Amino acid sequence: xxxxxxxxxxxxxxxxxxxxxxxxxxxxxxxxxxxxxxxxxxxxxxxxxxxxxxxxxxxxxxxxxxxxxxxxxxxxxxxxxxxxxxxxxxxxxxxxxxxxxxxxxxxxxxxxxxxxxxxxxxxxxxxxxxxxxxxxxxxxxxxxxxxxxxxxxxxxxxxxxxxxxxxxxxxxxxxxxxxxxxxxxxxxxxxxxxxxxxxxxxxxxxxxxxxxxxxxxxxxxxxxxxxxxxxxxxxxxxxxxxxxxxxxxxxxxxxxxxxxxxxxxxxxxxxxxxx
Amino acid sequence: xxxxxxxxxxxxxxxxxxxxxxxxxxxxxxxxxxxxxxxxxxxxxxxxxxxxxxxxxxxxxxxxxxxxxxxxxxxxxxxxxxxxxxxxxxxxxxxxxxxxxxxxxxxxxxxxxxxxxxxxxxxxxxxxxxxxxxxxxxxxxxxxxxxxxxxxxxxxxxxxxxxxxxxxxxxxxxxxxxxxxxxxxxxxxxxxxxxxxxxxxxxxxxxxxxxxxxxxxxxxxxxxxxxxxxxxxxxxxxxxxxxxxxxxxxxxxxxxxxxxxxxxxxxxxxxxxxxxxxxxxxxxxxxxxxxxxxxxxxxxxxxxx
Numbered sequence: 001x002x003x004x005x006x007x008x009x010x011x012x013x014x015x016x017x018x019x020x021x022x023x024x025x026x027x028x029x030x031x032x033x034x035x036x037x038x039x040x041x042x043x044x045x046x047x048x049x050x051x052x053x054x055x056x057x058x059x060x061x062x063x064x065x066x067x068x069x070x071x072x073x074x075x076x077x078x079x080x081x082x083x084x085x086x087x088x089x090x091x092x093x094x095x096x097x098x099x100x101x102x103x104x105x106x107x108x109x110x111x112x113x114x115x116x117x118x119x120x121x122x123x124x125x126x127x128x129x130x131x132x133x134x135x136x137x138x139x140x141x142x143x144x145x146x147x148x149x150x151x152x153x154x155x156x157x158x159x160x161x162x163x164x165x166x167x168x169x170x171x172x173x174x175x176x177x178x179x180x181x182x183x184x185x186x187x188x189x190x191x192x193x194x195x196x197x198x199x200x201x202x203x204x205x206x207x208x209x210x211x212x213x214x215x216x217x218x219x220x221x222x223x224x225x226x227x228x229x230x231x232x233x234x235x236x237x238x239x240x241x242x243x244x245x246x247x248x249x250x251x252x253x254x255x256x257x258x259x260x261x262x263x264x265x266x267x268x269x270x271x272x273x274x275x
Numbered sequence: 276x277x278x279x280x281x282x283x284x285x286x287x288x289x290x291x292x293x294x295x296x297x298x299x300x301x302x303x304x305x306x307x308x309x310x311x312x313x314x315x316x317x318x319x320x321x322x323x324x325x326x327x328x329x330x331x332x333x334x335x336x337x338x339x340x341x342x343x344x345x346x347x348x349x350x351x352x353x354x355x356x357x358x359x360x361x362x363x364x365x366x367x368x369x370x371x372x373x374x375x376x377x378x379x380x381x382x383x384x385x386x387x388x389x390x391x392x393x394x395x396x397x398x399x400x401x402x403x404x405x406x407x408x409x410x411x412x413x414x415x416x417x418x419x420x421x422x423x424x425x426x427x428x429x430x431x432x433x434x435x436x437x438x439x440x441x442x443x444x445x446x447x448x449x450x451x452x453x454x455x456x457x458x459x460x461x462x463x464x465x466x467x468x469x470x471x472x473x474x475x476x477x478x479x480x481x482x483x484x485x486x487x488x489x490x491x492x493x494x495x496x497x498x499x500x501x502x503x504x505x506x507x508x509x510x511x512x513x514x515x516x517x518x519x520x521x522x523x524x525x526x527x528x529x530x531x532x533x534x535x536x537x538x539x540x541x542x543x544x545x546x547x548x549x550x551x552x553x554x555x556x557x558x559x560x561x562x563x564x565x566x567x568x569x570x571x572x573x574x575x576x577x578x579x580x
Contacts, residue, residue: 006379010368017367085363089420092327092357093380094349275329 003095007103008110015073015111024069024111028119031061036123050127051138055145058120059225062149063218066116067156067181073108074160075177077101078270079167088275098267101161105154105263112153120146145225148252155217155258156180161266165273188216210246217258224251278305280428280459281326286335288321288483295321297483298335303459305427308450310474311463312569318483319463320360323430326461327357340427353381356426360433360463362417366406370397370416373405374423383424391419396445410437418446428459435469447473467565477565479572487572491565498571500563501536506549507557508533519548 015021035057078101081087090100124142128134159180167173192212196204204212213219223246246254281303288296296318303309313319324330325337328344337344342351364373374388392401395415400408405416414437421429431450435443450460450473464470470477477494479487487494501524508531523545525535537545542560549555563571 003380006376010365010376013372014365014367085359085361086365088329088359089357089362089417090380091329092352092355092359093377094352094382095380096347096349275324 003099004103004106007095007100008106011104011107012110015107020073021111021114024115025118027069028065028115029122031065032058032120032123033126035061036127049135049138050132051124051134051142054123054127055138055141056226058123059145059149059222062145062152063222064185066112066149066153067185067218069115070108070112070153070156071160071163071177071181073111074157075164075167075173076170077104077108077161078164078266078273079170079173080164082273082275083170091275097271101165101263101267101270105157105161108157109150109154112157113150116146116149116153120149141225144248148221148224148255151252151255151259152217152221155255155262158259158262158266162262162269165266165269184216184218189219214246214254217255220251220254220258224248224255279303280305280340281461282336282338283322283325284336284338286325286332286337288325288330289333294483296325296332299480299483299485300335301478301485301488303428303461305459306454306457308454308460308462308473308475310467310470310477311461311480312467312470312477313463313465313480315465317480319465319480320432321483322480323357323432323461323463326428326430327355328352353424354427356421356423356429358414358417358421358429358431358434360436362413364405364413364416367404369402369404370408370412371401373416374420377420378423381424387423391422394422394449395419411439411442414438415442418449422449422453425456426458428461429453430461430463432463433465434462435464435466443469467569471565479569481573481576484576486576491568494568494572495563496539498563498568499539500567500571501538502542502563503561504535504537504542504545504549505559505561506533506535506555507531509554509556519545519552 012021036054078087081090091097120142160177163173163176163180167176196209213223279302283299283301286296286299287294299318299322311319311322321330325332326339326344328337328339328346331345340351340354342348344351368376371388371392374392375385378385378388389398389401392398395418397412397415397419400412405413408416414434418434421431429450435446438446450462453460454475462470462474467477471491474491476490477487478485487497489497505528520533520535523535523537523541525533528534535545546558546560549558
């Protein structure tokens with residue numbers, strides 16, 4: 001355990017030093033503040049609660065940005081160190097390979113968590129400072145949005161490690177990481193939409209649709225945040241979500257599974273990798 | 276003094292059909308400085324990785340400080356120091372932060388960090404980023420991390436490439452200190468001549484096979500390479516070559532200078548004759564260099580193929 005924390009500490013130290021932490025925090029905060037104030041303008045007085053509107057905008061932002069940042073940090077973790085030659089020395093130390101992966105995971109997740117909490121938190125604080133009334137329900141939804149955003153980051157950090165453990169070169173890992181991002185963030189939903197239009201409900205039942213949504217972590221995240229409550233009404237996702245059988249807890253569990261499976265696979269692949 | 280620290284028993288490591296190391300057996304002992312010599316790609320680094328447990332042998336057994344290094348046990352690794360070829364570190368951290376990280380992993384008290392940085396002469400640069408370091412400074416930082424925790428076995432892969440002569444001699448001074456404390460030091464190198472007087476024992480590998488193993492003197496005796504005796508003739512010496520030269524192979528370097536190959540047992544006699552001959556103005560004795568010795572063993576191996 002001490003080794004895990006030592007490796008995590010080094011990752012955080014490096015993240016602070018090469019300004020990854022600063023850059024991601026500033027980026028998320030700037031976009032969140034922009035969305036909060038520009039995005040709330042068109043709603044006018046339709047009865048939507050301001051923070052719910054923010055949750056919808058930030059969730060959409062998260063789906064694009066957080067997986068990208070996570071993959072950017074993670075895809076280099078193993079293959080990059082192997083190529084720079086630092087991995088050889090590290091593994092000659094009394095530290096297990098799974099400890100190296102887990103330590104990096106803890107460190108990278110901490111970086112993402114700080115960026116998300118500070119960046120999105122700034123938006124909420126700024127909104128509250130303008131004097132609008134925000135109910136406790138909205139605050140809870142906002143908190144759950146931040147936590148699930150971190151969880152979504154964890155999913156893609158894990159996927160990035162798996163790519164990094166499998167790839168022989170950094171360039172390959174980068175290419176595959178971009179492919180994964182495109183697949184889950186853009187292509188999957190478009191393909192599914194096309195499928196639903198063509199199928200006209202003949203083969204794809206509600207149950208099958210649920211399974212298909214669970215197979216994409218960004219869809220799980222979307223259902224979790226903008227499928228229910230006040231945010232669901234604003235986003236228009238409520239319709240789909242009502243047909244969706246799974247509870248928020250089950251959706252969160254799906255994200256945890258999406259984190260643990262690739263992470264375990266990455267550790268297994270890494271333990272077999274020869275240097 | 277004769278306790279074994281590292282033992283390789285009939286170790287083979289193949290990558291696909293390529294044998295990187297083939298059927299190598301050897302034992303390293305306490306207080307011994309061993310040079311592992313071979314061409315680039317001869318299997319030196321693979322042998323070191325086997326000792327570190329970073330790769331598993333395809334056949335045979337590796338034991339380091341009584342442990343199988345690839346088994347995932349860490350007790351032996353805490354007593355092991357390793358300096359990789361072309362050592363590299365994260366550029367963003369300082370030398371001190373880097374060394375503290377490695378000290379934590381090895382469970383070495385952090386107080387040792389400053390002492391070690393001082394020992395390799397990096398105290399002034401300790402709080403600068405590694406990215407600003409020169410090649411020599413990075414190598415010194417690499418050496419300092421290998422020395423963490425007073426290791427019993429040190430594996431140095433091409434330790435002196437890129438070091439200037441002053442750093443080189445301070446490096447060998449540290450190696451001597453380690454040996455005197457009873458550590459096993461393995462130095463891999465492709466430049467043998469530099470190791471003259473530094474290694475107690477030389478292991479020559481070629482294409483994954485151990486082709487020679489012994490002290491430098493032993494290897495000299497086995498190889499029976501001739502000593503070259505270079506004589507410069509006095510002006511006006513006309514009747515060359517004289518009889519005492521003709522019994523040996525010789526060649527003319529230039530008008531005034533001859534080079535004679537003397538077998539080990541003929542050397543003293545030949546020198547005496549040269550000293551007695553009035554026609555010799557100057558004389559140099561060139562014992563076979565380690566490089567020649569190395570070339571000899573490689574050629575012998577080639578001939579036996």
